[in-house]
Amino acid sequence: MTIPQHQNPCIDLHCHSTASDGALAPEELVQRAAEQGVTHLALTDHDTINGLEPARQAAAGHGMTLVNGTELSCVWRSQTIHIVGLDFDHEDADFLAALARQHDNRWQRARLIADKLSKLKVDGLLEKATAHAGGDVPGRPHFARVLIDEGVVSRMDAAFKRYLGTGKPGDVKACWPELDEVVGWIERAGGISVLAHPRKYKLTATKLRELTADFRRAGGRGIEVSVSGQSSGDLGFVAELARREKLLASQGSDFHFPGAPWCELGKITKMPEGLEPVWHHFKQPVSAGV
Numbered sequence: 001m002t003i004p005q006h007q008n009p010c011i012d013l014h015c016h017s018t019a020s021d022g023a024l025a026p027e028e029l030v031q032r033a034a035e036q037g038v039t040h041l042a043l044t045d046h047d048t049i050n051g052l053e054p055a056r057q058a059a060a061g062h063g064m065t066l067v068n069g070t071e072l073s074c075v076w077r078s079q080t081i082h083i084v085g086l087d088f089d090h091e092d093a094d095f096l097a098a099l100a101r102q103h104d105n106r107w108q109r110a111r112l113i114a115d116k117l118s119k120l121k122v123d124g125l126l127e128k129a130t131a132h133a134g135g136d137v138p139g140r141p142h143f144a145r146v147l148i149d150e151g152v153v154s155r156m157d158a159a160f161k162r163y164l165g166t167g168k169p170g171d172v173k174a175c176w177p178e179l180d181e182v183v184g185w186i187e188r189a190g191g192i193s194v195l196a197h198p199r200k201y202k203l204t205a206t207k208l209r210e211l212t213a214d215f216r217r218a219g220g221r222g223i224e225v226s227v228s229g230q231s232s233g234d235l236g237f238v239a240e241l242a243r244r245e246k247l248l249a250s251q252g253s254d255f256h257f258p259g260a261p262w263c264e265l266g267k268i269t270k271m272p273e274g275l276e277p278v279w280h281h282f283k284q285p286v287s288a289g290v
Contacts, residue, residue: 012268015254018051021256024257039065041066044070046082067087068086072102085186087192088191113143114126122147122152140171144156194278195211195215198223223245225272227251229262248275248280253265
């Protein structure tokens with residue numbers, strides 16, 4: 001599929017820095033986004049907003065608009081689902097308290113991952129993974145980097161295939177809150193809740209329709225229609241879900257690290273016609289189309 005770049009405006013509302021499981025520091029991420037022609041960026045680190053302030057300062061230097069963002073984990077029918085929060089009040093006390101609880105959940109999960117991988121006899125596994133995470137809570141990619149450093153595996157994909165991927169010893173599920181609770185956190189903080197990358201959950205079409213309907217009933221307002229690495233068939237299907245549930249349409253690269261050309265900042269398939277963009281509903285709307 002042809003992926004247009006350097007659109008004006010170029011809007012990317014999903015990416016990650018070292019504040020969660022990305023490879024670039026927030027400032028480096030903004031620099032790369034600027035080089036890719038991004039004009040409006042949401043940094044959506046997992047269950048944290050710790051990267052927002054340095055990203056905001058860097059964005060100001062590039063004339064880029066930084067949108068408040070985060071990607072929150074929750075549970076729907078026993079399955080982990082991700083909800084992106086956009087344009088919320090980052091000083092809202094209740095929202096910050098909810099993020100603190102999510103952060104605690106992630107630390108609990110990190111300790112369990114380290115315990116599950118203890119048979120590998122890697123000294124200081126949790127501490128080394130934490131160092132890769134810049135001193136904050138490590139995720140599975142950080143543990144994978146330690147396994148590479150220690151010679152347990154040679155590549156990131158091998159670490160996930162043998163130890164950290166779905167169904168492997170390091171695939172530890174956290175105790176996430178229910179979907180409606182997380183949607184409520186975002187909306188009460190003045191933000192817009194967006195169902196992230198709906199086709200990545202490997203749900204059947206029927207189940208995905210049910211998830212989207214439940215998300216809408218919970219007060220959810222948007223869905224990521226255009227995301228990196230998506231087929232034209234999936235793009236059309238998710239666009240139809242947006243129309244069916246009258247959800248705002250969002251888009252994003254879900255960028256984590258350089259070197260993956262199918263998942264680059266600002267490299268996003270054009271949104272199908274007839275959808276209402278989420279950025280039209282920001283506190284400072286972006287009125288031009290993409």
